Amino acid sequence: MARSARAREEIRRFLDIGAVQVAELDLDGDEAVLRPGPGSPPVTHGEVFVLVRRGGRPVGTLLGRVPEGADARVVLEGRARAECAPLPSARADTGEPSGLGEPPYTSVVVATRERAGQLARALDSLLAQDHPRFEIVVVDNAPVTDETRELVERKYAERVRYVCERVPGLAVAHNAGLAAVRGEVVAFTDDDVVADPRWLTELTAPFAADAGLGCATGLILPARLTTPAQVLLESHGGFAKGFTPRTYDPARPPGDEPLFPFTAGRFGSGANMAFRTAVLRSVGGFDPATGAGTAARGGDDLYGFVRVLAQGHRLRYTPSALVWHHHRETWRDLETQAYGYGAGLTAYLTAVLVNRPALLPAFLARLPRGLAHARTLTAVRETEGGGAAPGDHDVRTHPWPRRLSRLQRRGMLYGPLGYVRARRALRATVGATARETARETAPGTVRETARGAR
Known part of the structure; x- marks a missing residue:
């Protein structure tokens, strides 16, 4: 047409x-x-x-x-x-905990699928971290070749543990990593990032200072801006959430966030997040019917944020915890991304309400403003020019195409259906994988392939 x-x-x-x-x-x-x-x-x-x-x-x-x-x-x-002001002299002015101390023993989980070249670049940056005590776990999700396993065994065997998860889906892979880790804190990042040398220390040190902290997120900036798609995405903020540290506390809901905690996209993104391991396990990990690789298309990270906050734990955004992300490169990639963001947004909300029905009254009370807010999320990017104050991250040097906004809204309409389809597909896949694994392994050695599957 x-x-x-x-x-x-x-x-x-x-x-x-x-x-x-x-x-x-x-x-x-x-x-x-x-x-x-x-x-x-x-x-x-x-x-x-x-x-x-x-x-x-x-x-x-x-x-x-x-x-x-x-x-x-x-x-x-x-x-x-x-144009760029110095950091505030008093950490208390921004709510940042003082006396952070030594970060706790941490596990880093990297889920990947058939991208050994990118994975090697990410692992090299993770092994260069200045964090005093950490481990790395690579989860090979639904592999079709041995490329990832061979890379880990050949180049990283002494520092990196390898886990194979046959059931496809990012949340499933993250749950497999969560089951395998040994750290008091578990951090998650993607195979298409380069981590700043202080990333892990900055991300996890707040857990030592705040016993009520359940989750932390950090800053994501572009590693390259060589294609129109990469430049367009970053000119509208990309994945960054600003340069001001902030703590979100369910006991004291933020006055400027009337939809709290359902605007989870404001808290951070899955390429740069960490959880207190016991807390994440206590809420059942991530919903395996959300995330990339499923019909839901996304939302697994947002689901994790809301579940932790709903349990009464605080969430900390720490911009000094930096990773550089390799954005997608083509117009078609942006179309897929826009639709997936919309689908993931409403899919994760559906997942939260299915798994935590007690949140339904609070959600319904916020729904009218939530719909208006969701419309703003897509419409604001269509604004020509504008830009942000000096030192901020959002610099709109290019108009956001209306087609991408429309695709995101279509994805939002599809999200709940996508979540239902993902749940059905998960049940079928888990059953088939379990039967296949049972045939290939000795009795008593079959492990649960999708922890938290419902």
Whole structure:
């Protein structure tokens, strides 16, 4: 079917988006230090997306242009010192716990499927963490080859444990990792990230300072901005949640979050999250009928956030816990992502209400405002220009295509049905996998393949 004139214009404008360099600028000391982003070449002239640090800690981002022949460091340093404010001198001003102490023993779970090249890059960054005590568990989800297992055994056998989970789905894979870990805290990240060397320490140290903390999330920034899809997504905020630390406490609901805790997308994302292991296990882990690889298309991380908050535990957003994410690269990827985000949003809400019916009255009380909020989430990206205050992350340099907003709304309508389909498919898959495993293993050695399956 032929595209409308508006759709053709959106595609044309999308294809005209140019690449943007990625860099880091540390303002500690009299002279700033400029470094290329992970896997990026040195900065030259042109447009640059810059993470600004003070004393190594992220404090903001800016989008700058370096004229041809100019010194990139000098140009970007001038912008950064003028626009990116220092961190508050008192941690209490932002609600950040003081006296964090040594982070607890932590397990890092990385779920993957047939992406050994990306996985190796992620594992290299995880093994370089400055955290004093941690383990890494790789969960190979529904593999069709031995590539992942062979990579772990050949290159990482001494530092990384390998777990095979035959039932497809990100939440199922995360539950398999949760069952295998030994740490007091379990952190989750993806195989398409590069973790900052202090990521794990910054993410998990708050657990030592706050016994009531059940979950922590961190900052996600783009590793590359080389394609129009990557630039468009990041120009509308990407996965970042800002540079101000914040604690969400169910005993003291935030005044500026009237839908709390059902706006779980405000808390963080699955590529950068950690839970107190006992707490996550106590709520049954993630709903295995949510997440990528299922008909629900997503929402597993949001489900985990809400379940932990609903149990009375606090959630901490810590922007100094940074990972660099390799965004999807094509227009088709963005279409899939937009639809999946919408589906995952309503699928996770359905999952929460199915598994925790006592939350239904609170949800219904918030529903009218929730629908208006959901509409805003998609409509706001259609705004041309605008941008955010200096030092903030959301810099809308390109209009958000209406087609992507429509796809997200369609996904939201589909989400509850997708969740029901995922539950049915899970039951069938678990049964078939259990029968196959029983034939291949000796009696008494068959393990549960989808912990938490309902």
